[in-house]
Amino acid sequence: MALDDKKSRFKYVGTTPNRPDGVDKVTGKAQYGADITAPGMLTGAILRSPHPHARIVSIDTSAAEAIPGVRAVVTGKDFAPVEDQGFADIGETCMARDKVLYDGHPVAAVAATTPAIAKAAIRAIKVEYAPLPHVTDVDEAMRPDAPVVLEGRALEHVPAGMSQNVTNTCEFGHGDVEAGFAKADLVLERSFKVAAAHQGYIEPHACMASVTSDGRADLYCCTQGHFFVRAVCSALMGMEASQLRVTASEIGGGFGGKTTVFIEPVALMLSKKSGRPVKLVMTRDEVFKASGPTVHASIDCKIGMTKDGRITAGDMTLRYSGGAWPSGTIEMGAQAGFAAYDMPAVRTIGWTALTNRPKEISYRAPGAPQAVYAVEAVIDEMCQQLGLDPLKTRLKNAAAKGTLSSYGVTFDEIGMVATLEAAQAHPHWSAPLGPNQGRGVAAGFWFNFGGNTCVTLNINTDGTASVTEGNPDIGGSRASISLMAAEELGIRYENVRTIVADTASLGYNDNTDGSRVTFAVGLATIKAARAAIKVMCERAAALWGIDAEAVDWIDGAAHPSGPNAGKFPPMTLAEIAAQSFQTGGPIAGHHEVNVDGAGVSFGVHICDVEVDPETGHTLVKRYTVVQDAGKAVHPTYVEGQMQGGAVQGIGWALNEEYIYGKDGRLQNAGFLDYRIPVASDLPKIDTVILEIPNPGHPYGVRGVGETPIVPPLAAVTNAVSRTIGKRMYQVPMSPPRILSAIKGA
Amino acid sequence: MKSIQVSTTINGDPVEFLCTPDEPLLDVLRNRLGLTGAKEGCGTGDCGACSVTVNGRLVCSCLVLGVEAEGAQIETIEGMAQGETLHPLQRHFIEKAALQCGVCTPGILVAAKSLLEKNASPTDEEVRYWLAGNLCRCTGYDKIIEAVQSAAAEMRGEV
Numbered sequence: 001m002a003l004d005d006k007k008s009r010f011k012y013v014g015t016t017p018n019r020p021d022g023v024d025k026v027t028g029k030a031q032y033g034a035d036i037t038a039p040g041m042l043t044g045a046i047l048r049s050p051h052p053h054a055r056i057v058s059i060d061t062s063a064a065e066a067i068p069g070v071r072a073v074v075t076g077k078d079f080a081p082v083e084d085q086g087f088a089d090i091g092e093t094c095m096a097r098d099k100v101l102y103d104g105h106p107v108a109a110v111a112a113t114t115p116a117i118a119k120a121a122i123r124a125i126k127v128e129y130a131p132l133p134h135v136t137d138v139d140e141a142m143r144p145d146a147p148v149v150l151e152g153r154a155l156e157h158v159p160a161g162m163s164q165n166v167t168n169t170c171e172f173g174h175g176d177v178e179a180g181f182a183k184a185d186l187v188l189e190r191s192f193k194v195a196a197a198h199q200g201y202i203e204p205h206a207c208m209a210s211v212t213s214d215g216r217a218d219l220y221c222c223t224q225g226h227f228f229v230r231a232v233c234s235a236l237m238g239m240e241a242s243q244l245r246v247t248a249s250e251i252g253g254g255f256g257g258k259t260t261v262f263i264e265p266v267a268l269m270l271s272k273k274s275g276r277p278v279k280l281v282m283t284r285d286e287v288f289k290a291s292g293p294t295v296h297a298s299i300d301c302k303i304g305m306t307k308d309g310r311i312t313a314g315d316m317t318l319r320y321s322g323g324a325w326p327s328g329t330i331e332m333g334a335q336a337g338f339a340a341y342d343m344p345a346v347r348t349i350g351w352t353a354l355t356n357r358p359k360e361i362s363y364r365a366p367g368a369p370q371a372v373y374a375v376e377a378v379i380d381e382m383c384q385q386l387g388l389d390p391l392k393t394r395l396k397n398a399a400a401k402g403t404l405s406s407y408g409v410t411f412d413e414i415g416m417v418a419t420l421e422a423a424q425a426h427p428h429w430s431a432p433l434g435p436n437q438g439r440g441v442a443a444g445f446w447f448n449f450g451g452n453t454c455v456t457l458n459i460n461t462d463g464t465a466s467v468t469e470g471n472p473d474i475g476g477s478r479a480s481i482s483l484m485a486a487e488e489l490g491i492r493y494e495n496v497r498t499i500v501a502d503t504a505s506l507g508y509n510d511n512t513d514g515s516r517v518t519f520a521v522g523l524a525t526i527k528a529a530r531a532a533i534k535v536m537c538e539r540a541a542a543l544w545g546i547d548a549e550a551v552d553w554i555d556g557a558a559h560p561s562g563p564n565a566g567k568f569p570p571m572t573l574a575e576i577a578a579q580s581f582q583t584g585g586p587i588a589g590h591h592e593v594n595v596d597g598a599g600v601s602f603g604v605h606i607c608d609v610e611v612d613p614e615t616g617h618t619l620v621k622r623y624t625v626v627q628d629a630g631k632a633v634h635p636t637y638v639e640g641q642m643q644g645g646a647v648q649g650i651g652w653a654l655n656e657e658y659i660y661g662k663d664g665r666l667q668n669a670g671f672l673d674y675r676i677p678v679a680s681d682l683p684k685i686d687t688v689i690l691e692i693p694n695p696g697h698p699y700g701v702r703g704v705g706e707t708p709i710v711p712p713l714a715a716v717t718n719a720v721s722r723t724i725g726k727r728m729y730q731v732p733m734s735p736p737r738i739l740s741a742i743k744g745a
Numbered sequence: 746m747k748s749i750q751v752s753t754t755i756n757g758d759p760v761e762f763l764c765t766p767d768e769p770l771l772d773v774l775r776n777r778l779g780l781t782g783a784k785e786g787c788g789t790g791d792c793g794a795c796s797v798t799v800n801g802r803l804v805c806s807c808l809v810l811g812v813e814a815e816g817a818q819i820e821t822i823e824g825m826a827q828g829e830t831l832h833p834l835q836r837h838f839i840e841k842a843a844l845q846c847g848v849c850t851p852g853i854l855v856a857a858k859s860l861l862e863k864n865a866s867p868t869d870e871e872v873r874y875w876l877a878g879n880l881c882r883c884t885g886y887d888k889i890i891e892a893v894q895s896a897a898a899e900m901r902g903e904v
């Protein structure tokens with residue numbers, strides 16, 4: 001039996017069939033987090049701190065407990081401490097212990113027979129706080145005299161003498177940066193600020209927990225990774241993982257924001273104490289105040305360039321804050337910043353500091369948009385000063401196969417040059433502009449991930465296949481997985497059904513994040529299909545009375561091959577499956593792996609804007625996304641990822657930001673004041689998919705979801721700056737900021 | 746708070762329910778009647794995920810009281826398909842990949858249907874402005890606009 005490891009001609013992969021969950025989702029039948037109910041279910045509600053930083057002196061829940069219909073009250077005291085620091089931090093974001101660390105930090109929760117009673121009970125809880133000084137800005141938090149958010153959390157390698165808020169530092173790079181700057185004709189250093197943005201999924205966090213008195217529990221929730229949810233929740237509840245079954249509901253968007261827990265442990269504890277199922281759903285206000293936004297950032301970026309546009313060196317210092325707990329996102333930013341370029345000398349230094357804000361969580365390509373924004377904006381300003389073409393200049397410096405990247409990896413086959421060339425060739429790049437209009441361009445990069453993955457593929461006796469995987473489907477991944485299974489088995493897409501199974505049904509699967517699902521789950525599905533094919537070849541060989549080695553699998557059927565195999569007509573998958581009970585029993589394949597070999601992805605975005613000089617309002621007039629996706633398994637869904645990611649970036653560039661008042665409270669916790677793009681804000685988002693195969697995947701898949709949010713911050717900034725004739729150094733570029741740039745010095 | 750009895754018509758069916766005077770129609774649909782197709786994205790009229798029609802008028806059901814349903818005709822996403830036959834908008838949304846996570850989809854479909862009832866041949870700009878009250882965080886709206894336009898063309902008998 002011979003199987004090609006790599007495939008480049010496809011029958012099903014690359015087509016665009018309808019997704020299996022489509023009908024449920026257009027008819028209102030699909031069950032999202034808040035749609036799940038159980039008999040006897042109670043409603044939960046959470047009391048949150050109004051202070052950004054305070055010591056909890058006392059919590060009196062007696063009045064709440066006395067209200068008829070209140071069945072359970074929970075505070076931080078109900079949770080035993082856990083050893084694992086990461087889980088302990090997550091637990092503390094879900095329920096404060098001694099201190100509250102941000103506006104919106106949970107301090108108590110109730111479960112009651114109706115939502116109205118739950119609300120009344122929350123109001124009846126009396127909390128005495130001793131307010132402490134607070135800090136919500138990363139630069140202020142790094143000052144030695146800043147209020148300390150948490151003590152003793154700095155990693156060992158953080159130099160002594162800094163504020164205790166500084167918890168992490170990192171450095172990446174190669175070459176002699178100073179020597180590089182000495183060779184430059186122009187050295188430009190600029191400072192930037194990037195506000196925290198929220199993932200802004202339309203479905204608030206929601207879950208339903210049911211704990212029984214013999215220590216078993218079921219949890220339904222909208223999540224990007226129910227195996228991680230099980231790991232955290234079982235630790236916080238002091239349960240064995242096997243006793244907690246977590247089922248992922250359909251998920252109404254996540255973008256990284258649903259890769260952790262915020263309410264699930266609380267719902268479990270309420271259910272445990274009340275003996276009843278408990279549903280807990282966040283309001284939108286709670287989503288903004290107390291579920292993870294991104295880091296906010298302050299960045300200094302210095303680049304040296306020759307007159308003809310060759311970059312000689314780059315040096316960048318990044319300061320990120322991920323809120324009140326240590327965060328590792330800085331490392332991804334520091335690695336990604338200069339990754340698109342072949343840098344003779346490069347250094348990126350990162351710092352993380354604690355602030356009185358909610359704990360950050362991933363948002364598409366976490367850490368990268370901020371760092372890449374600074375690099376792409378400085379390059380654009382240098383092109384303006386030196387009179388260089390921004391795309392040609394990027395091409396001159398583009399990373400390629402063999403380039404030593406800014407983060408230490410030497411690149412294999414990558415698409416940076418092809419992506420820039422495709423942008424150059426696109427009609428958008430040479431289209432004329434109108435008055436008050438300008439054009440910006442920027443590149444972007446994301447690593448893409450593999451990770452732990454576990455897939456089972458069952459061959460049914462009627463000749464169909466069922467794929468069981470463990471990664472929640474956010475945007476059509478069940479269709480992509482079915483396509484790859486169909487391709488490998490040689491049966492029709494319609495004959496494969498892929499389901500996302502609960503935590504009791506499969507081994508551990510990492511979260512749906514990092515653009516890993518189509519790549520890693522796809523790879524495991526292909527390997528699981530190959531395992532099933534091997535069994536089917538053996539069954540055919542046994543029926544024919546020949547060696548299994550002498551059987552090939554071609555187009556969905558076993559074929560005798562080789563000189564001694566004999567002349568048997570091909571035996572189809574359906575025929576083998578129908579006889580499986582007589583030939584050894586049911587047929588299945590499975591594959592478990594920690595996937596390596598993710599292929600990095602580059603994107604280039606072109607953006608035209610029109611800025612109203614009276615109001616400072618910016619309208620995006622035209623937008624084009626060019627990206628190397630590797631093999632596009634379902635090209636329409638790939639386009640959708642590119643468009644959706646780009647629009648999130650546009651929103652961040654122009655509008656979206658967490659605004660904290662001097663009192664340390666979040667001032668815009670709602671969609672009215674935290675304004676995400678609406679349909680009338682936007683033009684058509686044009687897409688160009690390049691398919692440079694990833695050598696690390698049998699079909700060449702790279703993963704596509706993260707990269708598209710990386711270029712827009714700079715693409716829009718460069719367009720606005722060129723339009724108004726003043727450079728912008730802060731994101732978002734809200735109308736007042738643009739007006740003051742136009743009017744200012 | 747004492748509950749009030751309400752008689753109404755939902756997707757053509759006679760329905761009676763009890764609700765408190767301050768209870769939003771969205772909560773009645775979702776929590777009392779099991780009609781969970783309308784979603785709560787905000788509860789403050791900012792996202793459109795809860796869109797339904799009341800006597801033919803497009804509303805955010807989170808901003809309408811349950812008691813206002815008395816004697817009214819209410820249409821929700823659950824009433825859009827006829828048996829096994831999807832409405833052209835529903836079909837084109839699937840075919841054109843106008844949904845990713847799909848949580849905005851019920852609201853957008855209800856809003857788009859109400860647009861096409863008023864204006865069978867909207868321009869792209871008219872579709873974009875009509876749907877400006879319906880947030881979608883996943884798609885960037887492009888494929889939604891395309892799906893509405895191709896469904897509209899089919900409904901006009903052009904394909």
Ligand code: FES
Nearest residue numbers: 787788790793807
């Ligand atoms: S839930 Fe009604 S508009 Fe958002």
Ligand code: FES
Nearest residue numbers: 845846881882883
């Ligand atoms: S498809 Fe996810 S919000 Fe619209």
